[in-house]
Amino acid sequence: MSYKIPMGPYHPALEEPYKLDLICEGETVCDAKLHIGFNFRGIEHLAESRNYIQVIALMERVCGICSNIHTLTLCQAMEKLTGLTPPPRAQYIRVVIAELERLHSHVLWAGIAAKLMGFKTMFMTCFEIREKVMDVLQVISGNRVNYSMNRIGGVNRDIEDPPAILAMIEALEGEMMRTIIPIFTTSTTATSRCAGIGVLTREKAMSCGVVGPTARASGLPQDLRRAAPYAAYSEMEFDVPVQPDGDVRARLLVRALEIMESCKILRQALSKMPPGELSTGEAKIVFTTGTATSRVEAPRGEVMYSVSWKEGSRNPSRVHVRTPTFANMPAIRWMVKGARLADTPLIQASIDPCYSCTDR
C-alpha cells in the first residue's frame, strides 16, 4: 500500500523552504511532487521600477550565495544594450570574484553534504575553510555576501595587491588538498553513502535540461566558461570535470574537482592580471532600444538574464532571470524514484539547490 510523506516546507537538511510530497511503498520512494514558491518576491517585476543603478543592487539580492554572478550576468546584458566593453583589468577581476564565489559555494555545499552523510567533523572543516574564502572576498570588496563589485562597463573596486591574494589562495588550496578533496574522492564513508543513489541518467538529464555540475555529473560536458566564454575566461586554461555515473557520488566528485580547477583559474587570473582602468568611466549611461541576453556559468550552472530597454527610459521594461536551480530542481523527481526514504535529503541536497534563486 502506498502512502504520502510531506517533506517540508521546513526542510530537514536545508534552511530554505520548499516542499516535496513523497509517495512511498514501505521505505521505497515511488514518486514525488515538488512545490516551490514559498519565497516568491516578484523581483523581476520589481526590477521594472528600478533605474540602471538600483536594478544592480536589487538583482544582487536574488541569491545570498552567488550574488556576484547575478550582477555580472545583468551587467553583461546591459553592456550589450549600451555598447560598452569593460577594460581588460575589469574582465580579470570579474573572473577572480566569480571563481572565489564558486569556491565558497562548492565548499559550503561540501559541508552540507558531509553533514547529511553523518560526517559532522567534515562539516565543521568545510565551514572553517569557507570562512577563509569569504575573508579573501572581504579583503577585496569589503563585503562577505553582497560584494557590489560589478557596474555597467567594469567593476567598482580594484584588486590592489594580486600577489597577496595569490598567497591566500595558495594557502587555501593546500588546506583543501589535505582535507576536502581526499575525503570526498577516496573515503569509504563518502563512497558508501553516495555511490549508486539518486541516479539521473544522461538521457533524463538531457530531456530535463539540467545545467552545471548536475549535468556534468550525468555525462553532459557543458560549461559556459568553455562553450561560450565571457569576461576573461577565453584566456584561462582549465579542465571541465565530467563524470558519467549520474549519482550523488558523481555530483560530489564533479564539485570536488571543480574546486581544484577554480584554484587553477584563480592562480592564472591573479598572476596575469593586466594593468589599466577598472571601468569605461562613462558619467552617463545611454541605452538603446532592444533586448539583450547574457549567460554565465554560476556555481550551480547556467544563469541567464534577458533585459529589455526602451531608449530614453530610466528603467528596464523587462528583466527575466533563469536561474540554474529552476532548471535542475524538477529532475529531483526522477532522482528520488526508487530511492530509500532515508536517502532523499542527501539526494535533494546533491543538486545544491537554491530556493531563493528559484523563487525570485
Add this chain to the structure above:
Amino acid sequence: MSAVETKPAKSLLETLREKLGIADPWIEMGGVRWLNPGALSVRDLAKGMNEAQARFVTITAVELPGKQGLRLEYHWDLDGRLLGFPYQLAGNSIESIYDLCEAVDWIEREIHEGFAVDFLGREYEPLLLRQGDKPGVNLREEKK
C-alpha cells in the same frame, strides 16, 4: 574578452534552419542568434530542436507596448550557442510543448501565473503562487 559568443559553426545553424524549413536568415542580436519562425508552429519547432539535440533553456514573456499583446521568446542552447525564436501571441494562448520537452514544465506554469498565457493541451498546478492567489491572471494588469 567580449561577452559575445564567438563560435561560427555556420553550417550547423544553416542545417538546422533548413531542417526547420525557415527561409529567413539567422540574425545575431543582443547575445542571441534569432530566427523568425514564421508559420512554423511551436510544436514543430520543439520537435526540430529535439532532433538537433539542443538543450531547452527558457521562455521569456515580454509584454508589448499598447495593445500589441505578448511575445514569447523560446530559447535553446546548441553546443554553446544561444538560439532564440520569437512568437507573437494572437490572443493569449499558444500550444504547450510540455509533452515534447519536459524541461518547459515550470516555465510554462510560471508564465501562465504571471502573464495569464494559456498553454493549450496541458494541465496546471500552482508553481510560484501559493494558496489564496489567483493563477492565470496577468499580474502586471492587476498592478495597473
